[in-house]
Amino acid sequence: xxxxxxxxxxxxxxxxxxxxxxxxxxxxxxxxxxxxxxxxxxxxxxxxxxxxxxxxxxxxxxxxxxxxxxxxxxxxxxxxxxxxxxxxxxxxxxxxxxxxxxxxxxxxxxxxxxxxxxxxxxxxxxxxxxxxxxxxxxxxxxxxxxxxxxxxxxxxxxxxxxxxxxxxxxxxxxxxxxxxxxxxxxxxxxxxxxxxxxxxxxxxxxxxxxxxxxxxxxxxxxxxxxxxxxxxxxxxxxxxxxxxxxxxxxxxxxxxxxxxxxxxxxxxxxxxxxxxxxxxxxxxxxxxxxxxxxxxxxxxxxxxxxxxxxxxxxxxxxxxxxxxxxxxxxxxxxxxxxxxxxxxxxxxxxxxxxxxxxxxxxxxxxxxxxxxxxxxxxxxxxxxxxxxxxxxxxxxxxxxxxxxxxxxxxxxxxxxxxxxxxxxxxxxxxxxxxxxxxxxxxxxxxxxxxxxxxxxxxxxxxxxxxxxxxxxxxxxx
Amino acid sequence: xxxxxxxxxxxxxxxxxxxxxxxxxxxxxxxxxxxxxxxxxxxxxxxxxxxxxxxxxxxxxxxxxxxxxxxxxxxxxxxxxxxxxxxxxxxxxxxxxxxxxxxxxxxxxxxxxxxxxxxxxxxxxxxxxxxxxxxxxxxxxxxxxxxxxxxxxxxxxxxxxxxxxxxxxxxxxxxxxxxxxxxxxxxxxxxxxxxxxxxxxxxxxxxxxxxxxxxxxxxxxxxxxxxxxxxxxxxxxxxxxxxxxxxxxxxxxxxxxxxxxxxxxxxxxxxxxxxxxxxxxxxxxxxxxxxxxxxxxxxxxxxxxxxxxxxxxxxxxxxxxxxxxxxxxxxxxxxxxxxxxxxxxxx
Numbered sequence: 162x163x164x165x166x167x168x169x170x171x172x173x174x175x176x177x178x179x180x181x182x183x184x185x186x187x188x189x190x191x192x193x194x195x196x197x198x199x200x201x202x203x204x205x206x207x208x209x210x211x212x213x214x215x216x217x218x219x220x221x222x223x224x225x226x227x228x229x230x231x232x233x234x235x236x237x238x239x240x241x242x243x244x245x246x247x248x249x250x251x252x253x254x255x256x257x258x259x260x261x262x263x264x265x266x267x268x269x270x271x272x273x274x275x276x277x278x279x280x281x282x283x284x285x286x287x288x289x290x291x292x293x294x295x296x297x298x299x300x301x302x303x304x305x306x307x308x309x310x311x312x313x314x315x316x317x318x319x320x321x322x323x324x325x326x327x328x329x330x331x332x333x334x335x336x337x338x339x340x341x342x343x344x345x346x347x348x349x350x351x352x353x354x355x356x357x358x359x360x361x362x363x364x365x366x367x368x369x370x371x372x373x374x375x376x377x378x379x380x381x382x383x384x385x386x387x388x389x390x391x392x393x394x395x396x397x398x399x400x401x402x403x404x405x406x407x408x409x410x411x412x413x414x415x416x417x418x419x420x421x422x423x424x425x426x427x428x429x430x431x432x433x434x435x436x437x438x439x440x441x442x443x444x445x446x447x448x449x450x451x452x453x454x455x456x457x458x459x460x461x462x463x464x465x466x467x468x469x470x471x472x473x474x475x476x477x478x479x480x481x482x483x484x485x486x487x488x489x490x491x492x493x494x495x496x497x498x499x500x501x502x503x504x505x506x507x508x509x510x511x512x513x514x515x516x517x518x519x520x521x522x523x524x525x526x527x528x529x530x531x532x533x534x535x536x537x538x539x540x541x542x543x544x545x546x547x548x549x550x551x552x553x554x555x556x557x558x559x560x561x562x563x564x565x566x567x568x569x570x571x572x573x574x575x576x577x578x579x580x581x582x583x584x585x586x587x588x589x590x591x592x593x594x595x596x597x598x599x600x601x602x603x604x605x606x607x608x609x610x611x612x613x614x615x616x617x618x619x620x621x622x623x624x625x626x627x628x629x630x631x632x633x634x635x636x637x638x
Numbered sequence: 639x640x641x642x643x644x645x646x647x648x649x650x651x652x653x654x655x656x657x658x659x660x661x662x663x664x665x666x667x668x669x670x671x672x673x674x675x676x677x678x679x680x681x682x683x684x685x686x687x688x689x690x691x692x693x694x695x696x697x698x699x700x701x702x703x704x705x706x707x708x709x710x711x712x713x714x715x716x717x718x719x720x721x722x723x724x725x726x727x728x729x730x731x732x733x734x735x736x737x738x739x740x741x742x743x744x745x746x747x748x749x750x751x752x753x754x755x756x757x758x759x760x761x762x763x764x765x766x767x768x769x770x771x772x773x774x775x776x777x778x779x780x781x782x783x784x785x786x787x788x789x790x791x792x793x794x795x796x797x798x799x800x801x802x803x804x805x806x807x808x809x810x811x812x813x814x815x816x817x818x819x820x821x822x823x824x825x826x827x828x829x830x831x832x833x834x835x836x837x838x839x840x841x842x843x844x845x846x847x848x849x850x851x852x853x854x855x856x857x858x859x860x861x862x863x864x865x866x867x868x869x870x871x872x873x874x875x876x877x878x879x880x881x882x883x884x885x886x887x888x889x890x891x892x893x894x895x896x897x898x899x900x901x902x903x904x905x906x907x908x909x910x911x912x913x914x915x916x917x918x919x920x921x922x923x924x925x926x927x928x929x930x931x932x933x934x935x936x937x938x939x940x941x942x943x944x945x946x947x948x949x950x951x952x953x954x955x956x957x958x959x960x961x962x963x964x965x966x967x968x969x970x971x972x973x974x975x976x977x978x979x980x981x982x983x984x985x
Contacts, residue, residue: 186648208755209784212718212762214791221822222856281978284971286937301980354818355783554645561652568659575666587667591660 167544174541181534182559188523189562195407196569202410203402203577206467215347225330225353226254227346228426230323232316233259233337237266241275243337246377248303252346256305258323263292263313272308277301289321289434297326316419317435317442324426324434332426334443338474339420340369340377345470349423352464360450360460361424363417364470365401367580368394370477379472382580384589389482391593392601393475399570402467402577409465413516415451417463419443421471424450428460439499441492448500455509469578483608490528490612491620497521498616528609534559535603560598567594677712684708684716692720692731697738705739714763717741721766733767742769749773754782761785765792778804787816794823797830806838809853810846817849824853832859839865843872851880858887867896878903879911886915894921901927906936913939917946922953929957932969940968944976948984 229247233240240259247257261269272278278298285294292314300306311322320334331353333346342348345364352359370393371385385391408414422443432449435442447463454461476482497504497520504521506513538555541547547555571590574581581590687701705713717736724732736742741763748760750773757780764774765788775796777789790808793801808820824831831853839850839862847869854862862884870881882900885893897919900912913931916924924946931943947954961973976984 205755208758211759212766214766217791217822217826221825223818223821223825223852277980279978279980282971282975284975299979299983301982304982304985355787355816551642551645554642554649558645558649558652561649561656565652565655565659568656568663571663572659572666575663575670579670582667582670584667587664591663 167546171544171546174537174546177533177537178555181530181537182555184530185534185559186562188527189566191519191523192403192563192566195411196403196566196573197407198410199403199407199573202406203467203573207577210468215344215351221253224253225350226256226328227252227331227333227350227423228256228258228323228327228329229333229335230320230327231257231259231335231337232262232319232323233264233268234262234313234319235264235266235268236337237264237268237271239338240268240271242377243340244272244276244306246340248306249343250341250346251344252350254329255346256307256327256329257303258307258309258326260309260311260319260323262311262315262319264310269296269298269308269310273298276303276306276308278306278308285325288325288430291318291321291325294322315437317437317439320442321434321437324429327426330426331423332429333421333423334419335422335471336420336473339366340374340379340472341421342470342472343378345421345468346423348466348468348470349421351466352462353423353425356462356464358460358462359425359464360428360454360462361417361422361447362464362466363405363414363422364466364468366397366418366420367469367472368397368475369472370394370475372472382586383583384581384586384593386589387477388596389479389601390475390477391589392597393482395567395571395590395593395597397475398574399567401465402573403566403570405465406467408516411515412511413519414463414465415448415512415516415520416444417447417465420473422447425460439492439495440488441496444492445496445499448496448503451512452500452503452509455512467577469580479604483604483611486605486608487612487615490525490609491616493520493525494613494616497525525613528606528613531606532610535606560602564594564598567597677715680708680712681715681719684712685720688716688720688732688735691735692724692728695727695731697735702735702738705735710744713739713741718763718766721768729768733769736767736769742767742771745769746771746773749777754780754785757785758782758788761788761792765789765795768792768795770796775801775804778808783816787819790816790819790823794826797827799834802827802831802834806834806850809838809849810842810844821849821853825856829857829859832857832861836861836865839869843869843877844874845876847872848874848876848880851877851884855880855884855887858884860888860890863888863890863892867892870896870900875905875907878905878908882908882911882915886911886918889919889921894919894924897921898924898927901931906934906939909934909936909939910942913942913946917942917949917954920950922950925950925953925957928954929961929969932957932961932972933966940972941976944972945984947973948976948979 231247244257244259259272277300279301281297281299283294283297292312294309294311296310298308307326309322309326311319324332331350335341349362349364352362368390369379370387370390371383372379373381384394405414405416428450429446432446432453436445439445451461451463476485503509503513503517505518538552542549542552568591571594581587684705687704690698691701717732721729721732745760745763748756749764751757751760757777761774761777764771774789774792777785778793780786780789790805793805805820805824809817835850835854839847839854842850851866851869866881866884866888869877870885872878882897885897894916897912897916901909903909903912909931913928916928928943928947932940934940934943944958947958958973958977961969964970
């Protein structure tokens with residue numbers, strides 16, 4: 162019996178290892194193309210923004226009005242600081258709509274007390290079906306502030322309510338815990354001013370853990386020493402600086418972070434707003450906008466701004482991070498399944514022929530293939546088909562190029578915005594880049610597989626995200 | 639089985655790449671640290687010399703020597719940095735110094751470069767120093783939108799007939815990607831654009847007219863009245879909406895009379911704009927017509943009519959209170975919401 166199993170494992174390894182190794186090399190080869198693409202795009206961008214006068218936007222009555230949609234659920238502890246930071250953003254025509262999504266704590270009371278809110282008759286233009294709105298408030302001190310208290314319905318529902326109240330030409334969707342850079346909106350709005358076919362823009366989101374935050378602004382950047390948070394810094398840099406930026410040049414962006422994105426309000430309303438029955442509502446909306454632009458015409462360009470425009474707190478516990486990654490992967494699977502008609506469909510141009518297949522066969526299936534490869538390696542060792550030297554070599558080869566690419570991403574950051582300047586930060590970044598493949602990556606494979614499994618079983622729950630909140634954190638000197 | 643040697647070769651390549659990346663990463667850090675320190679020192683020296691030159695109004699040989707001795711990029715940084723804080727005679731002195739030290743000549747050479755990034759850089763330097771140079775005017779027709787936008791920014795401080803005419807042509811260019819920059823620059827030129835823009839509006843009825851109307855709204859000169867009235871009848875909804883807004887900015891009996899007619903426009907965007915414009919004018923005589931619009935089938939029109947009634951003061955408030963007791967539930971609700979609004983939120 163054991164001999165038969167060993168023979169099967171040998172056959173499996175012989176045939177499978179080539180496939181797995183080739184897959185790794187092909188994927189990493191493609192990443193290399195993305196890296197070159199992002200390098201060129203970043204260079205172009207840096208030349209474009211050198212010495213530009215963004216302040217002119219501030220004094221212009223022609224700047225498009227932006228409505229910030231800030232969903233809040235039980236944010237009693239942080240809502241005042243977060244909202245004050247939003248109201249102080251450097252942008253002239255700004256409206257801030259806070260949507261309390263059935264908060265059970267004192268979120269609404271804190272807002273009423275601190276921002277001079279007055280209840281007004283609760284009527285609004287119901288553009289999209291949502292959970293009922295309980296009450297509506299306007300501020301007697303901040304003209305652009307609107308607070309909506311509604312029944313709990315999730316983030317997508319809250320954003321849809323916000324869309325109904327928004328008056329701006331552009332809407333900015335964000336998470337309640339996102340910290341936006343003071344001039345972040347000025348940077349994000351730029352593509353809308355210079356091109357008429359832009360429907361949405363996204364910017365680089367950075368990890369705030371470990372940095373010094375005061376009054377809702379990041380005062381001093383630092384790389385966290387916590388293992389999970391530190392590796393996520395590297396992950397975020399890679400995802401934004403070479404992933405999305407690289408695709409930007411190739412015309413294939415279909416992801417805008419739910420933490421901070423800017424959209425044409427009319428286009429979102431025409432598309433029907435955010436979907437409720439998906440856990441990947443942010444990606445789903447972008448893919449739908451892109452798809453509709455091909456089907457109905459109209460603006461469909463998704464622009465990515467590499468400037469660091471917002472900061473977010475990432476999970477520091479494996480349990481919470483696992484839930485997040487599991488949800489992200491379920492969301493990806495769900496979006497790809499919903500819009501499956503785009504796959505290899507020439508009607509959808511670059512998106513159908515290149516971007517969609519990439520997300521389906523690389524992003525979605527990567528954990529599956531990686532797990533098969535790892536499993537086969539362990540089996541090989543157990544049955545003595547491969548020796549430890551070979552297994553080590555195979556493992557290092559498979560992950561080596563990924564580590565090198567991550568290191569190149571660090572260079573991209575350093576050549577452009579260099580927010581991590583100290584030697585300590587550099588050393589930590591490099592350390593986390595090295596450690597990423599030693600356990601952390603395998604954990605994410607497990608979480609993503611779990612997400613895939615849950616998707617196949619039709620699970621659509623979010624799971625709770627525990628946050629420490631933006632208390633002033635002391636950064637290392 | 640995959641040959642172990644193949645794996646070793648692949649791994650060696652990967653290790654090489656990783657070593658290269660790490661070396662570049664750390665060496666760049668060291669280089670960055672050293673150059674930043676050096677640059678800070680040089681910029682400080684340049685800033686002090688340039689500040690003395692600008693404040694004294696004459697070329698001090700020692701300061702000129704110091705500035706000339708600085709690398710070109712440091713010179714540029716110093717000049718651009720100080721230019722943001724100067725205007726009038728101070729800026730003239732800065733330009734004079736820039737001319738003498740060759741900063742302007744180098745920027746002009748950049749404007750002629752075949753690469754758009756260099757042309758952009760040249761245009762930025764000349765813009766920030768407000769140098770009246772025909773070379774930048776030519777860049778308004780540059781193939782790259784970023785360069786055109788930068789040239790438009792330069793034009794804002796050069797309000798001559800020739801420049802304004804060139805800018806208006808860009809408003810009519812359907813392909814321009816830098817329309818915002820053009821509109822913004824025209825707006826910043828102020829009243830000087832009134833006559834040419836009025837002439838432009840007389841001859842256009844399309845999207846270019848819409849862009850022009852938006853600029854005209856900020857200038858709000860009575861010279862635009864005839865064009866605004868004419869354009870308020872054209873087929874394009876965007877143009878009619880912009881015309882209504884302009885009429886509200888110009889104000890006056892003729893504008894008000896047309897705006898009241900526009901409250902019955904078939905398009906809700908135009909009706910809403912007309913209501914908002916009447917509120918902006920505080921035209922209390924339109925109270926009953928605005929109250930009628932509280933019963934409009936479209937939310938947006940009802941809201942703007944309600945806000946306009948609130949804006950025109952006591953007379954409008956009376957109409958809103960009357961609507962509360964009326965038979966139309968939508969009008970009553972809107973009136974209630976508008977009356978509930980705190981003063982700060984009525985704009």
